[in-house]
Amino acid sequence: MFQLFPPHRVAGSNASGTTVLRLGYVPLTDCAPLIVAQRMGFDERHGITLELHRQPSWAAVRDKLLSGELDAAHALYGLVYGVQLGLGGPQADMAVLMTLNRNGQAITLSAPLATALASGRPLREVLAAAPRRPVLAHTFPTGTHAMWLYYWLAAQGIHPLDDVKSVVIPPPQMNDALAAGVLDGFCAGEPWNAIAEAEGVGRTVIASGEIWPDHPEKVLACRRDFVSARPHAARALTMTLLDACCWLDDPAHRAEAAGWLSCPNCIGRARALILPRLLGDSRLPGAPLRFFGDGEVNYPYLSDGLWFLSQYRRWGLLGDLPNLQAIATAINQTTLYREAAAALGINVPDSDHRTSVLIDGVAWDGRAPERYADGFAIRATEHA
Template sequence: MTTPSSQPETLDGDAAAKPEKTHLRLGFVALSDAAPLVAAKVLEFGHSHGLTLELCRQPSWAAVRDKLLSGELDAAHSLYGLVYGVQLGIGGPQADMAVLMVLNRNGQGITVSNALAQALKEHDSLKAALASLGRPPVFAQTFPTGTHAMWLYYWLAAQGVHPLRDIQSVVIPPPQMVDALAENKLDGFCAGEPWNAVAEARRAGRTAIATSAIWPGHPEKVLACRRDFVAHHPNTARALVQTMLEACRWVDAREHRSEISNWLAKPDVLDVPRELIEPRLVGVYEGAQFAKPPLPVSFFDGGAVNYPRLSDGQWFLAQYRRWNLLRDGEGASDAAIAASINQTSLYREAAARCGVPIPEEMRVDVLIDGEAWGAFTA
């Protein structure tokens, strides 16, 4: 993507803070929550920090992982759980990884087939509805250790459905999920927008639940890179966080979400009609019926979104242990793993330069099953 610069090309700070690398290749997957990366490029927020950004759309999260590891990408819009999975060597090559910042919270959904949606109306529980199908149900998520797998598993388990025994879980890239649902290959999927909205527009299924009902204010996508990138290019990494903080702040304004929807709709980004992107990006879920309105996707919220809180990372580790992806006692403590991945000191430096406040380090959230994170037991 190339667009004229709309920002002055002046480097902030002194010469000692000059980025070691000025041209960065950033990966993203076709999802509405890639909006901060698109805004950063369209408006060239990087220029005032000495950076030129090149956006590189990837077909899947596995491709994001592989290109980060090979060095073809410098950093990427990434599933929070992908970073932790690679760090632990779960389901793929191991490499030391870094979470530079959180890009958004909320904004994902679980969509079910029309047949399952009807069964849910006719039965008093998800477990009974799935049993009425007369065969093992098939659900798709986007990466084995990713956020969508964890939201799906948590939602199922909260309703008495064991995600490892009672369903078949498959991995499908987000843009391919609607076709699979329409072709009756799936009973449901968990993914980011706009694919839940697209499924409804194509009458392939119904959004059963927004992920904010599973964990209100949950962390979702992060800005990720290899840890050696931070070690070799600390000024660049800090400048990139400053750039993305500015982009997240810009996208968080409702009028700017409407504006960025035009860019997200373009063929080299989402290639989805704007009319299917904007409503859920601004928090409008037309036609979907929920017990309570979903919390909208949040990109900044005065800086409360973006701090890479260690407890958020530890939640994913707790889920890996719960689902036998990681055994108790393996490797370092969860606190030590999270502290090595989440670049809190770097983030604090970048946020201070942008005048972005740091939220509380710890927070307590109540999830769909009534468990409070902080008191979670696997």
């Protein structure tokens, strides 16, 4: 049962004492903690006021974080690490305050491809028989959806950089592109996979929780100078979102939140399309969408960030850097998170690393990211 944590008043968030924080989000089911935090007044309990700003794409989230138009945002884990490294765009020192959710994404293929796959034919054979080189979309070049798509393809002997064409499209545009025949499939967050099925333009072929059970997904992200200049505000913001994530553990609360997410100023699609996968659709194998789990979900594990660095190396985005561990340690604000969790009485893990086994049976624990990346048979032939 949900139990409200003790309030914590923010103090000294900046020189002027302003406590209004501008948060960006992309209209996806897993932006729910931000919507809940504002609707339930959890921000006020911790002495801050949230202004929520819907964004049309992850590129817009990135640009407004960098310009200072947003103080923090619901963001792809990989977006934060990509910006930190200046991969494909401007560089800035970034911070991950907490993980907002695990799982809750999926890969959808066009109806003809999904039907062929359901007949038992291997994916490699299905794609090879397509009348053109398959075009598969994700949401950001260094983002989570690109990495789930690449990993899934490679696990089945398909090179994601050579055997298919990968393109970037904002999630709300994917189903129209699939219906028009511009795309053959996509990897994105919900509810866009559920909407594709409801509209008959595609079918979910795998949930992300099958690719990496309990994978990290969206994070609460900001520039690192925001943390250094306004540490109390950053801590209060983290506590506010922890309250919201905890509230979402109750299925009845998720049912209420689905109505808020369906509003025109958020996702703007029917509640009935959002709710089943928000609750954890039993028809989809794999770990369902999780927001809290007694705090297990939210810790910013260094090993989670290091996994993205390993995949950037695997796919030729990242060459030899002196200390990948140091990069993850600088980005993931484990000390601030532990302070916020302690103030709320939330348990934290003993280690900054966790062990996972992905769909191909390969274990990951964050200890040797370069060796892990170089151990895959399918990878970019040269590092950038």
